[in-house]
Amino acid sequence: SRDIRLAVIPGDGIGTEVVTEALKVLEAVGTKIEATHYDLGAARYHRTGETLPDSVLEELRGYDAILLGAVGDPSVPPGILERDLLLRLRFTFDHYVNLRPVKLFPGVETPLADTRPEDIDMIVIREGTEGLYAGTGGVMRAGTPHEIATQESLNTAHGVERVVRYAFAKAQSRPRKKLTLVHKTNVLTYAGDLWQRTVNRVAEEFPEVTTDYAHIDAASMYFVSQPERFDVVVTDNLFGDIITDLGAAIAGGIGLAASGNINPDRTAPSMFEPVHGSAPDIAGQGKADPTATILSAAMLLDHLGRHAEAAKIEQAVSEDILERLSGWASRTTHEIGDDITARVSS
Numbered sequence: 550s551r552d553i554r555l556a557v558i559p560g561d562g563i564g565t566e567v568v569t570e571a572l573k574v575l576e577a578v579g580t581k582i583e584a585t586h587y588d589l590g591a592a593r594y595h596r597t598g599e600t601l602p603d604s605v606l607e608e609l610r611g612y613d614a615i616l617l618g619a620v621g622d623p624s625v626p627p628g629i630l631e632r633d634l635l636l637r638l639r640f641t642f643d644h645y646v647n648l649r650p651v652k653l654f655p656g657v658e659t660p661l662a663d664t665r666p667e668d669i670d671m672i673v674i675r676e677g678t679e680g681l682y683a684g685t686g687g688v689m690r691a692g693t694p695h696e697i698a699t700q701e702s703l704n705t706a707h708g709v710e711r712v713v714r715y716a717f718a719k720a721q722s723r724p725r726k727k728l729t730l731v732h733k734t735n736v737l738t739y740a741g742d743l744w745q746r747t748v749n750r751v752a753e754e755f756p757e758v759t760t761d762y763a764h765i766d767a768a769s770m771y772f773v774s775q776p777e778r779f780d781v782v783v784t785d786n787l788f789g790d791i792i793t794d795l796g797a798a799i800a801g802g803i804g805l806a807a808s809g810n811i812n813p814d815r816t817a818p819s820m821f822e823p824v825h826g827s828a829p830d831i832a833g834q835g836k837a838d839p840t841a842t843i844l845s846a847a848m849l850l851d852h853l854g855r856h857a858e859a860a861k862i863e864q865a866v867s868e869d870i871l872e873r874l875s876g877w878a879s880r881t882t883h884e885i886g887d888d889i890t891a892r893v894s895s
């Protein structure tokens with residue numbers, strides 16, 4: 550098969566460190582990759598004032614996929630890189646499915662008592678292009694004691710239906726065939742009603758899938774007290790953001806949590822990145838776990854139909870994790886990358 554044309558955006562902080570390791574693993578697994586690095590993030594912003602020039606955005610559209618480390622830096626006001634770089638990519642390339650597996654690998658320590666790998670095996674499908682991330686709203690009487698800040702949640706019938714339909718299809722393909730809508734229909738009545746009605750309607754097309762509902766507050770509790778309740782979770786952009794950090798925590802930590810920003814219609818490249826951010830507190834120290842990014846690279850291969858290579862990486866990670874039981878905390882970012890690279894090469 551032909552080479553994968555990959556755009557790489559290492560970004561800020563530990564983003565560059567973890568992406569280096571993921572690229573090493575991709576190369577070692579035998580995937581022919583033509584990678585082009587894009588210098589976007591805090592450094593570029595300070596140097597030129599640019600976040601994501603239009604010409605770069607259009608160039609990125611031409612790739613098979615994008616691998617991103619993380620963006621965000623304490624030297625840049627919050628929101629600039631996050632909105633104008635990361636969210637702009639997700640919105641422009643119509644990444645309406647943000648796929649975030651929450652899976653406890655054998656041998657990984659979870660903070661939950663008496664919890665086995667089979668108890669935490671779900672996939673969160675987070676809507677990626679709408680909701681409170683839409684950026685609508687504004688400020689009136691700014692800077693006065695009477696300032697009013699509104700931030701609106703945008704939910705369209707089209708946007709909700711397409712992600713809900715994807716989630717049902719995903720549930721249908723899994724052994725348990727269970728879909729849970731997570732929202733806050735008891736308070737967010739306009740948006741919640743649209744989500745619930747959409748789930749009810751699409752459910753009729755998937756008679757084998759069991760549907761369930763939980764409010765976001767209760768769902769957060771169940772993630773900790775009864776994670777086995779969940780198989781496929783579908784939720785809006787902000788709830789999905791929050792609950793997947795919680796998911797990462799119960800499944801062994803943010804250093805293991807992978808994600809894919811998927812454009813299922815393949816009208817633009819999908820983008821793969823760890824769930825975590827640029828972790829300024831540990832950046833440059835070789836302390837970051839690159840596993841989340843390596844697993845995101847496996848999701849990338851899977852998306853491009855390279856299923857055998859994806860499975861090989863997952864297997865290598867799973868074996869590497871088992872070995873962590875003895876003294877894993879002492880390995881550096883490079884060492885973890887090297888160990889997983891060695892496993893996929895053999």
Ligand code: NAD
Binds near residue numbers: 563620621822
């Ligand atoms: P964070 O995920 O960067 O860090 C949270 C905590 O987890 C920190 O203590 C960090 O050290 C730890 N951590 C994160 N990744 C780790 C890894 N691979 N190995 C070991 N420990 C790890 O979240 P934050 O501190 O809230 O945000 C920092 C910056 O990152 C902000 O600018 C934020 O906007 C940005 N951010 C970007 C993305 C992204 O690019 N997708 C995601 C989340 C946050």
Ligand code: IPM
Binds near residue numbers: 621631635636824826
């Ligand atoms: C994530 C991050 C982003 C989000 C931020 C950095 C915009 O937290 O990928 O989970 O909120 O989606």
Ligand code: MN
Binds near residue numbers: 790791794824
């Ligand atoms: Mn997040």
